[in-house]
Amino acid sequence: SQGAPAAVIEVNPAMLYNHVTAGIEFDLVVLTSLRPGQFAGSPTSQQLANLTQNCLKNLKPHGVVLANNDDAHVASFCETLDCPVAAYGLDAGKQVRGKRLDRAGGQQQVLAIAGNLMMPLTLKIPGDHVARAALAALTASWVMDLSIPEAIAAIESLETIPGRMQRVVSAVDVPLFIDQAQTPDRLAVALHALRCHHFGPATVVMDIGNHLPVSWRQRLGEVLSRHSHQVILTASDICPEAAQSLAMDVLGGCNAPERVQVIPDRQAAIHWAVRHTQQGCILLAGCGVNNCVNRDGEEISDESVAKQAISQCNQIPSLPKLSIFPPSSASEFFSR
Structure with a gap:
């Protein structure tokens, strides 16, 4: 209603189970992980795959699945799909790959490879999960035929994500x-x-x-x-x-x-x-x-x-200036 050109929706298993996305058609679906939960009652990998498969029925005819190929469950699941898939990852990426170059001072540098183009990508937020999220954004640009250098520049301009590292x-x-x-x-x-x-x-x-x-x-x-x-x-x-x-x-x-x-x-x-x-x-x-x-x-x-x-910890308590010579007049700390 506000004329936004696009919307990004983060969907968790509970939302998939309750069909929260019913009626919404997707241009892109990013699969970050299908790893099963570690606790009683958590959905198994197969249950997650079934829920995701049901969600992909809402993928538009021109839609593409962006898959984190570093997740073995996602990689295996995508082999069964008959829709276009673009795989990214630090370890097992295909269409878009990232090679770790350096990590220091909370920043990390990755060599991003999209098709035949290679460019360094510097992130100001630590974490492999952040690097993979950046590669997912780069993959979206690659799929939609946007400028990769401009996409990298936009990603590098991100200083922080509130509440996320x-x-x-x-x-x-x-x-x-x-x-x-x-x-x-x-x-x-x-x-x-x-x-x-x-x-x-x-x-x-x-x-x-x-x-x-x-x-x-x-x-x-x-x-x-x-x-x-x-x-x-x-x-x-x-x-x-x-x-x-x-x-x-x-x-x-x-x-x-x-x-x-x-x-x-x-x-x-x-x-x-x-x-x-x-x-x-x-x-x-x-x-x-x-x-x-x-x-x-x-x-x-x-x-x-x-x-x-x-x-409060950085505040330095004020101390009187001491001199080897006696003061010429009374001060707030010393008197004659």
Whole structure:
């Protein structure tokens, strides 16, 4: 109704199961993963394939499937399709491929190969999943016969994605990132990205509110225990008593519970993490761009609290200027 030339819809398995996309015709469908869930009740790979197959019935006659060929389930599924498929990937791409060149300081450089064209692509956001998303965008440009150099320039202009490996630029000595990472798998991906960029030991401030199903809790503890140096568990949308109970479930998956702090107040937890992390990096996970309410009834975000905490830590206390000669007049610090 607003005259937008295009729309991008992110569809999850639950949406496919409930036929949320019924009646919507697609020009492009990007398949990022068909990996089955790790928990009881999660759809199997075959069930995901069936749901996706049903969704592809809405592909327009000229439509194309963009497939992440690095995912074995996606690659296998696409072999059964009778519609056009353009495969991309870092490891097993076909039409569009990426070759890792370098990773440093939170940035990564990939040699993008689209058809017969090769160009370096520099991304300001860490993570293989970010690189694959960039290749998916490049594949869309290649399929639609758009300028590849212009597409690369547009991708490189992206400074940050709010709530997705978002770096707080004011954190210099100890890099600080914000990521949605509400599930164990997504948290593992975020921590893997930080590890690949050699940021050092990670302090994770993880929110474990109402969004965390019982089946995820122990697995979340395993991921935190295996890939982080220090953990602070918070609860932005439940009372402290409930948070303590939920934290015990998460601790059931930790093999080093002594490295875990439970601070239900997320604002206080972020301040604690910033004050007590002298090396490595900090990851604020579980909330992303979502706001929560602090004890004073104010809406806060991870980004605003992190900036406030960093600003307070960076403040240098004012000291009197001392001189080897006695002052000629009384000062506020000394008198004759």
